[in-house]
Amino acid sequence: MMFIGAHMGSPIASVPSRTVKIGGNTFQIFSHSPRMWRITTKEKDAEKFKMEMARWKLDPQKVLIHASYLINLASPRDEVWKKSKSLMKEEMRIAHLLGLKYVNVHPGSKLSESEEYGVQRCADAVREIADESPTDVTLLLEIVAPKGGNIGYNFKQLEEIKKLSRRNIQFTYDTCHGFDGGYDITSEDGIKKLINEIEGTIGMENLVMCHLNDSKYPLGAGKDRHERIGKGYIGREGFLKFFSYEEFHQMPMILETPGSDIEHAEDIAIVKEIWSQLGL
Template structure:
């Protein structure tokens, strides 16, 4: 099983710290997620130390990912924000390539009150612009999101529309908290069947390659999007046992975005391993 957590800087320490907390995969920000301006060529020594750490700890670049900046909104009706989002995405792809990380994960965006169709069109066209001259060794992942704030991509049918419109072979990330918030009840066998059927009918399992593993502070379908530590929220230990009873989700990397730092993530990883053991 591939499991790890979203890891904070310093970049050079992340491979060693990942192994220390019991992980073998991780997610990072490639720069401050609150800043538009990024110097792609900076921090060469940190980057070199990171790549050396990946080799030393035998962590594979195709099992980890970068999470793109929270500022990015590829559905924005504001031309300035949209242009800045597209340019920052291009830099994110460059940084992923420099770090030898295969996957870049992004939230598709919000139309901020515009129609779903208009927002989907804008995201699709934005991806075309972004990918035209992008590094060929990086794969773009669209993440399923909570429906709050007019977000687009809170079900797999929307994500499939975006991918089809872009014309690119896009891949995807499932987030257990976001999905729960959007009404996917992974705590029940019927809910898991509905989830897997929708995946099969839209993007296909072979295109779902990463999972954010988060419990939820709020009940099913309330559109709040608040992550909780594993087993301590409304999904709970029993809910995750049901989730992991689906063999597919034991085959793709699981990335914790739960509250806390390395110590809490180490504790949560132990809990997840016990849940997986009891669900198989």
């Protein structure tokens, strides 16, 4: 079985039923407003969510929480760095409360510091978060677009963060972010290069989630502007090539494309059409 879904808005208790309605069998959520430092999720919300997950027979180990946009684990500003670590621990606690396995976060921006500084800063934060979080929740670092001082825009940097943290973290691939950073999934050579780099760094077994987004800008643009499936520079043919490689068949595919449930249902249908072309 292949898993497909979308980033879904609140209330979280409605997400399992809405996911099934749009043709999905997995999803991503925010645990709270991504623009706030304070988490408001309560135990009664979590119990209702878990009941709905069971009712609609969705696998909690295929579902993702996306951490707050405020979090910057590479920040050279001590106050921001401390608040980021604290909020990330709360995100991990909420995942445990909801019965979910994964929390996804961007590694962060080093601002004007060196990349070496940013990688080490993020690794130190990851170690503390892992040590002070529930053991049944896994932290995922997401590959990001090379803009704004971001670190983690290639797999070598992600592997270095893991190595320096000395913790068992895993990873998320974003097709738009990767395309922004020069990973060309519209060509056979580009996909083979991507797979070889993954295998030579983090290991394919540690790439456990995928954000499935088309790109509003060309290869290597570094803009981080998501587009609906088939309407951007990756295009249907690019995703047809991407899905032709079995290395990407096991991880859940989460849409972060523009639009509401209606548009996500249309995009999911397009992805299923692409899969059917490949006999999946």
